Amino acid sequence: MINILPLWLIVTLTILTFALISFLAYKVYTYIAEFSGNESKQDITLLDRCSSILPYWLPLLEGLQNFGQQILPDYPFSLMSFYKKTFMPLVVFYVTHPELAFIVFFILYYLFVRTKSPIPDRPFIRFNVLQAMLLFLINSLLGATFRALPIEFRMSLYGLMLCNTLFWFVLSTIIYAVVKSIEGRYAKIPVISQAVRIQIDNYS
Template identity: 70%
Template sequence: MPTSFPLSITIIAITFVTGLASLTIYKIFNQNTDKLQNQKVNHNTITTIDRFCSIPAYLLPLLEGLQNFGQQILPDYPFSLMSLYKKTLMPFVIVYVTHPNWAFIVFFILYYLFVRPKSPIPNRPFLRFNVIQAILLFLINSLLGATFRALPIEFRMSLYGLMLCNTLFWFVLLTITYSVIKSIQGKYAKIPVISQAVKIQIDNRN
């Protein structure tokens, strides 16, 4: 349809500007916030295994976000991005969608290994921080997805609904990308509210 391309470009542009504004606000917040107490841990205790074992847990919230928001708005993005998505993440999303019980199985395995008070995993604060943060992001994405699907379909298919879907999609993508980068660097992520909630959970358990 002749109007679909300009509409998609408008949505992407507005979402991009919103994302930049959010990143700016986050940077200001980040500069004025005290470092997490967990960052006082000597970085020598954060091993390479801790760094890279923290990454797979973020696949769970990523697939949840792609299922809830990505499938609706990615077809409106440039063909090159959609082609890249089909070659990389789409096969995982298809498996995730066709086997929804797997997400809950992985969730309870992660909970058993890292969250519950008597965890069988040795005390690895950095690894536990990232796994709990990934679980929390998964729960938030699930809640946002259920809330978005509960909205009237007329709103979801409207310009404002697509803008909201884009915003939620980029929230998922940016928070997970940021967390993975911090994990590779061996640093604690500082996502406002979310990372603080994880820190409280770990402090209460210790």
């Protein structure tokens, strides 16, 4: 019973953390809605929306590798079963081919971020590609920092709480960005989207 109690506590705290993140995401969404009239959606095609979703696989797989594999086994069996049938084969392939992430990263940079890109400039796709690349770098940095912590802390209750928080932060941020891409709107993730805007303005 003593070993089971921390798992329930972790799940409870994770749900509360996810609820807080969802509330903040809702506030961000309402803030965006107030200024959505300034953004033109006429030049954002269906191809732009579908293409803007694909780059987010990179930070998603990185987040699942860094945090998901450690905490998902403690979640209800149905959730773990869903993970095994859907994302786990991709994560295993991603983990066994670590060079793939850097290859995809530099291909995205070459095709969409460079000023002399061989692909015609599509601002919406470029924004989301750059944002996905920045989320990938943040996930990599968070994962490397977490793995550098002592293993005693990582396996403790506080370490699992931290891992849960980072996992849901990564997941909710990516889901929010993907939803905005489907809607044909620019995501407004605090700090991250602003950094992307600044980077795009510097390249322009």
